[in-house]
Amino acid sequence: MEMLKRSLVLTAMLSLTPLALAQNTPATNEAQLTQEARMQTKAFAQALQKTLKQGIQSSGPDAAIHLCNTEAPVIAAGLSQNGWQVARTSTKIRNPDNVADAWEQQTLEDFAQRLQAGEDPMSIEATTLADGEFRYMKAIPTAPLCLTCHGAQLAPSVTAKLDELYPADQARGFNVGDLRGAFTLRKTLEQ
Numbered sequence: 001m002e003m004l005k006r007s008l009v010l011t012a013m014l015s016l017t018p019l020a021l022a023q024n025t026p027a028t029n030e031a032q033l034t035q036e037a038r039m040q041t042k043a044f045a046q047a048l049q050k051t052l053k054q055g056i057q058s059s060g061p062d063a064a065i066h067l068c069n070t071e072a073p074v075i076a077a078g079l080s081q082n083g084w085q086v087a088r089t090s091t092k093i094r095n096p097d098n099v100a101d102a103w104e105q106q107t108l109e110d111f112a113q114r115l116q117a118g119e120d121p122m123s124i125e126a127t128t129l130a131d132g133e134f135r136y137m138k139a140i141p142t143a144p145l146c147l148t149c150h151g152a153q154l155a156p157s158v159t160a161k162l163d164e165l166y167p168a169d170q171a172r173g174f175n176v177g178d179l180r181g182a183f184t185l186r187k188t189l190e191q
């Protein structure tokens with residue numbers, strides 16, 4: 001019995017060692033980087049959702065637009081650390097800062113096709129590793145709540161607020177289930 005206990009403790013210690021080492025070493029392979037990117041994306045999505053909910057509950061959609069306008073870039077900047085850059089993009093953007101580059105544009109088109117083909121939006125993601133940089137994207141589907149500010153029929157006060165803040169807004173006219181856009185992350189790899 002005593003022997004068994006001791007060997008169990010030993011096994012536990014041995015199996016913990018590689019884990020502890022992995023946490024101190026910067027991720028270098030695609031599988032590790034993808035895991036890191038998923039965690040960053042989750043934190044970003046949760047922070048955005050919290051801001052949106054608080055905004056709508058406390059003061060209605062007009063104030064929530066203002067909050068998205070000021071807070072979304074702040075949240076993204078706050079999460080952009082440890083070499084990661086965290087953002088959102090779309091083929092139809094609201095904020096011109098979110099414009100897609102060539103890889104993002106191509107990936108968004110691919111995501112839209114995968115969604116159309118019936119793939120679960122929660123599993124639609126893409127990665128690439130090129131020129132010393134790792135990149136990750138994850139699909140963002142349109143949920144019913146999103147229609148308040150991204151749908152085809154907007155309340156007049158919402159339209160007025162959006163026109164004021166985003167004169168070149170393209171992010172309207174979406175339906176539930178459409179691809180709204182994607183999270184887009186990048187990390188420069190240490191040589």
Ligand code: HEC
Nearest residue numbers: 064065068069072088093094095098146148149171180181
């Ligand atoms: C209260 C209004 C409001 C609601 C509701 C809302 N959004 Fe937005 N959304 C905005 C605003 C404002 C921006 C621009 C933020 C900025 O300036 O960075 C934006 C930007 C985005 C972007 C970044 C790309 C772009 O167009 O610039 C994505 C992606 C997005 N929203 C997805 C969603 C999704 C998905 C939902 C539903 C879960 C949602 N939004 C709900 C107001 C809203």
